[in-house]
Amino acid sequence: MQGIVYKSTGSWYVVKSDDGQVHAARIKGIFKIDGITSTNPIAVGDVVDIEVENEVEQTVMITGIHPRRNYINRQSPSHRKQHHIVAANLDQCVLMATLREPRTSQGFIDRFLVACASFHIPVLIVFNKADLYREKDREKFAEWESMYASAGYQTLLISVKELQGMETLKEILKDKVTLFSGHSGVGKSSLINHLMPELDLRTKEVSGWSGKGLHTTTFAEMFDLPGGGKIIDTPGIREFGLVDISRQELSHFFPEMNVCIGHCQFNNCVHLNEPGCAVKNAVEEGRIHIDRYVSYLTLLETIKEEDWD
Numbered sequence: 001m002q003g004i005v006y007k008s009t010g011s012w013y014v015v016k017s018d019d020g021q022v023h024a025a026r027i028k029g030i031f032k033i034d035g036i037t038s039t040n041p042i043a044v045g046d047v048v049d050i051e052v053e054n055e056v057e058q059t060v061m062i063t064g065i066h067p068r069r070n071y072i073n074r075q076s077p078s079h080r081k082q083h084h085i086v087a088a089n090l091d092q093c094v095l096m097a098t099l100r101e102p103r104t105s106q107g108f109i110d111r112f113l114v115a116c117a118s119f120h121i122p123v124l125i126v127f128n129k130a131d132l133y134r135e136k137d138r139e140k141f142a143e144w145e146s147m148y149a150s151a152g153y154q155t156l157l158i159s160v161k162e163l164q165g166m167e168t169l170k171e172i173l174k175d176k177v178t179l180f181s182g183h184s185g186v187g188k189s190s191l192i193n194h195l196m197p198e199l200d201l202r203t204k205e206v207s208g209w210s211g212k213g214l215h216t217t218t219f220a221e222m223f224d225l226p227g228g229g230k231i232i233d234t235p236g237i238r239e240f241g242l243v244d245i246s247r248q249e250l251s252h253f254f255p256e257m258n259v260c261i262g263h264c265q266f267n268n269c270v271h272l273n274e275p276g277c278a279v280k281n282a283v284e285e286g287r288i289h290i291d292r293y294v295s296y297l298t299l300l301e302t303i304k305e306e307d308w309d
Contacts, residue, residue: 001060005046006222013042014221015050015060023060025050043071043085044220044232045177070119072179073243083243087179087220087232092122094173096182096191098129099137104183106144110295111242112181113153117253118245121179123153124172128187130159147289152255160190170195175228184235192233196223247303251279254296256288270300 003023007014013025027042042048042065049064071088095112097104109125116123125148127141145155156172158165173195182188193199220234247270251257257271257279265276271293282288 001050001052002066003048003050003060004222005042005044005048007219008040008042008044009219010040013062015048015062017050017060021058023050023058025060025062026053028061028063039084041065043088044222045071045088045090047089070121072115072119072121074115086181086234087222089177090121090179090232091176092124092172093179093181094124094126094169096126096128096180096186096188098186099127099140100129100132100134102183102185104186106291106295107298108183110292111299114245114250114253114299115242117255118242118249125153125155126165126169127155127157128160128191130157130164131162147292150256150287150289151292158191160187160194163194166194170227173225173229173231177230177232179232179234181234188233192223192231195225195231199223242299242303245303247300250300250303251296254292256282256292257296260288271296272300 001017001019003015003017003025005013005025006016006022011026013027015023015025017023025048042062046068047066048062049066050060051063053059053061068088070090071085072090072093073083073085093112093116095109097109113123113125127144133141141155141157145157148155156165156169158169160166180188180192220232222230222232224230245253248268251261251271260278260282261269263278264271264274266274269277269279271277271279279288279293283290283293
């Protein structure tokens with residue numbers, strides 16, 4: 001049989017088989033996938049081969065994993081040289097942000113965008129809590145909307161509380177596999193509860209084999225949308241460390257910089273002080289937003305500290 005991994009708790013997995021049955025699953029042996037060193041061998045969204053282990057309890061054994069179309073990862077909090085695969089086989093990502101209570105930093109947004117761009121996964125930036133925005137917040141959103149649009153990203157202003165923008169968002173999610181991410185407190189669970197009221201994410205009980213006593217947002221989890229499509233909820237992420245991106249590669253994952261790179265005087269230009277830098281020229285001419293360039297420099301500095309040997 002084949003199935004899709006809907007939840008991973010580290011030792012047990014929730015797998016939905018092709019016939020629609022939901023199973024508790026364990027791994028048979030140790031998987032090494034494409035030489036990737038990650039803290040989790042199997043991720044939510046993976047397509048796996050399964051065989052029945054216990055028919056009474058409907059438990060199964062995962063015996064194989066299919067090649068991933070893509071995946072998104074983040075730096076492991078405990079191992080700087082390892083990464084944690086957040087989810088696999090995605091059509092798009094929704095990054096939830098807020099300009100109030102709490103305010104999401106541009107640095108966090110740009111880190112996430114770079115991570116997605118490195119795996120060619122489209123991103124929609126959803127700004128929630130529009131009902132709380134004051135005039136200066138609305139001005140900031142308009143500025144960021146323009147800045148990200150010039151970089152090729154779509155933004156959407158919503159209010160889950162007042163249902164603003166919900167129909168537009170539902171259309172974007174329809175028939176797609178979408179990863180939801182963002183800091184704790186941005187309203188991710190509230191949005192998912194609105195999309196799927198029966199879930200009640202904050203009070204849902206967790207059965208023993210899938211991690212009893214753990215909060216439901218401790219692990220990534222996939223849900224089937226009523227109108228078609230799937231969403232993957234992820235824990236609130238405080239930091240999003242980039243993995244396997246070198247200093248020379250970073251600008252390739254800023255779309256507005258990527259179009260300029262071929263015009264730089266030097267092939268290994270990192271767009272700092274090199275002569276004939278097309279990226280710096282674009283910044284000076286206003287074709288690249290200065291805040292995005294500053295964000296690039298900040299990320300570049302974090303990569304400088306890494307050991308790439």
